[in-house]
């Protein structure tokens with residue numbers, strides 16, 4: 001690790017400066033005392049804790065995910081600004097996780113690991129969340145393997161998909177939220193995610209034009225896999241990644257809608273499809289510019305190349 005202040009992706013320098021300027025303190029900049037569990041019914045508390053708990057699975061694993069990226073960026077000498085930018089992405093994920101953790105612990109203390117469910121709804125929420133974290137943990141080793149085998153830029157540029165969807169969904173949910181604490185938390189996350197999108201989109205702009213045909217074909221699979229995988233938090237669990245047990249889907253759907261009704265501000269199912277479509281088209285614009293084949297996604301009415309995928313094509317496990 002020699003001293004290296006050179007920048008490979010110039011636009012990451014201004015983005016890193018923006019990340020520092022937009023930094024907030026998750027412990028003190030949110031008015032945590034304004035989140036009163038008594039503002040919600042017991043069922044609403046379960047639904048909200050489930051939603052933020054689900055979100056936290058991805059935020060929590062985001063910190064090591066992006067930290068690994070920053071180590072690899074340093075090793076490959078992608079540039080000083082890129083390393084610093086990835087450091088802020090890892091930090092942001094820790095902040096998102098912390099804000100989610102505080103909400104869950106305030107609404108449903110101990111959930112999920114030091115919690116004994118006392119009714120059917122709590123049992124169902126607990127079982128679903130344990131299933132989500134189990135599934136997410138299964139993909140860590142394939143993510144690490146991909147890191148050993150591929151170049152950082154070819155690998156991490158995939159993250160643009162989740163960040164693009166996250167930027168819009170968190171910001172919109174934050175704007176629609178009826179509770180000041182949720183609004184504040186979600187808007188902070190939304191601002192961070194749009195910076196993260198820019199970070200990975202700049203990586204894509206830098207690297208996609210020079211990929212080999214084989215790398216491009218792999219990338220197309222990874223892009224589709226990212227959308228299918230991340231959909232669990234902004235929609236439905238999808239195959240081949242979410243091999244969920246009987247009853248999971250109906251619980252997931254009803255808790256999402258209960259969280260929405262409790263004032264979370266979560267976009268409805270039609271809007272979720274619309275957001276995903278826009279996010280995927282945003283990434284497609286970059287892919288088209290660099291002749292990267294883009295997957296057909298029928299559910300979003302996106303026309304591209306037929307791209308069959310398997311569970312091995314997943315490299316994005318956080319966003």
Ligand SMILES: [Fe+2]
Nearest residue numbers: 059093096319
């Ligand atoms: Fe995040």
Ligand SMILES: [Fe+2]
Nearest residue numbers: 163193196319
């Ligand atoms: Fe992110």
